[in-house]
Amino acid sequence: MDRFCPKCGSKGKTLIKNLCETCFWDERIRHIPNNLIVKLCRSCLSYLQGKKWIRIRKKDPNSVALEGTIIELQRNIKIPKDTKILNIEGSVTEWNKSGLPKKVVLDVTLASEGASSSLKRDATVEYLTCDFCQSVASGKYEALVQIRGEGGQLSEESRKTIESSIDRFYRNVLKDRSDITEIKEKDGGIDIKFLTSSKARLFAKKLSEITGADLKESAKMMGTDRMTGKKHYRTTISVKLPALEPGDLVSFKERIFKVLGHHRGKLILEDVEDHKRRSLSQKAMTDVTKIDKADIKRVGIGIRSGGTVTILDLEEKRFLELPSEKISSDLREGDVGLLINLNGKEKVIRRQ
Ligand SMILES: [Zn+2]
Ligand SMILES: [Zn+2]
Incomplete structure (x- = not known):
């Protein structure tokens, strides 16, 4: 006796799992939704998955619409365990007046029991404004x-x-x-x-x-939110921001430092004479004093004789004599330095 398909009654066909090929695939294909609705945010192109807005990491609207449609399809698919999706591809086929994707058509390839079948599914893209864009706008x-x-x-x-x-x-x-x-x-x-x-x-x-x-x-x-009671x-x-900035000159324990910056809550200083770095904690910072601009003068270094050095105040054009220990050892005749008045004590350092 010829085997026949119990569903459509056709005879003489190869049966897969007791059904003719057409009925076998019909059983599976009907669980793959058609006329999908894909919701995107019109301004940031986020995709509304269920109740949640998610960001699709694709640059152009066409790729976002296609990706959104594929996700939407996969979320709604209910095919029997013996069937697998081999491939989904597709493209945008229509655009709205603003040039945004309106219709997407997918080509879905299924495989089951060693055979495969292809079908088309389409989706309409709708545009809303996501929570985020709404908050920004308001x-x-x-x-x-x-x-x-x-x-x-x-x-x-x-x-x-x-x-x-x-x-x-x-x-x-x-x-x-x-x-x-x-x-x-x-x-x-x-x-x-x-x-x-x-x-x-x-x-x-x-x-x-x-x-x-x-x-x-x-x-x-x-x-308080009336609906949820949430406050x-x-x-x-x-x-x-602290008063000290990179480049500022400060005094700390009778020495002069240049501020290099802050790092993980610590103040980084550089000794202007020996160039050693120090990092000070929040607590030690209270002993740091910024040197007022009025206490800094540009000076030219003159001749060293005996224990003194002649320097020229470049702003007031007058000569001064200072004991050589007050002049930073890296300064030579002809250099320009900074004369700093540190609580009444003078100090000449290399120009920073
Ligand atoms: Zn049949
Ligand atoms: Zn948005």
Whole structure:
């Protein structure tokens, strides 16, 4: 007796798992969804997977739409265990007026019981605005980082440091998704708004490591969500940059140092005479005094005779005589040095 397909009744066909080839594949193909809806954010092209916005790491909208469609298909597929997806490829076939992908067609290849079959599935791409882009557009933020200098004003040097820290934070931490919603000038300093407190904290910590800035955090309750009962807080992190900057001259234990910078909360100094480096803890920093510009004069080094050296005050054009131990040993006749008044004691060092 001829074997026949119990589903469609056809006779004389090769049966796979008791079904004719057509019915066998129909059984499998019907679990592969068609007319999929793929939701993307119109401004950042994030893809809405279930209730969660996820970032697809592809540059152009066509690749994002295709990738989103493939993920959407795979999420909704329910094929029997004996069947495998061999390959999925596809392309965008229609675009909307803004030039964004509107229709995607996929070619799906299945394999089962040593045979394979291909089918087409299509998807429509819809555009919404993701939570993140909505927050940015409405100016919402969770944390504010306030950067101020000594006396409120930020110096040029500090501004450069802050700018490069922001750049680095974008590159290394935020990658292609920005958590920073606003950067603006405020009271001689800079205010940066962050969508999340965790990123704000991380940024403030990095800035503090580079600059030695003091951090203070405070939180203010903004209200309670009526639906969830969850309290909303806004965090403010105040970042106070220290008065000392690279290049500044300071005195510490009766010696003169040049500030090289800050590293992991420590102040790095270089002795202007022997060029040895020191790193000072927060506690030791209290003994460091910045040398006022008014106490520094440019001088020309003159002749050494006996125990004294003649120097020329280049600003006031007058000659002075100083004991040679007050002149740094690396200064020669004809050099330009700096005459520093250190609490009434004079010292001439090489120009920095
Ligand atoms: Zn059949
Ligand atoms: Zn978005």
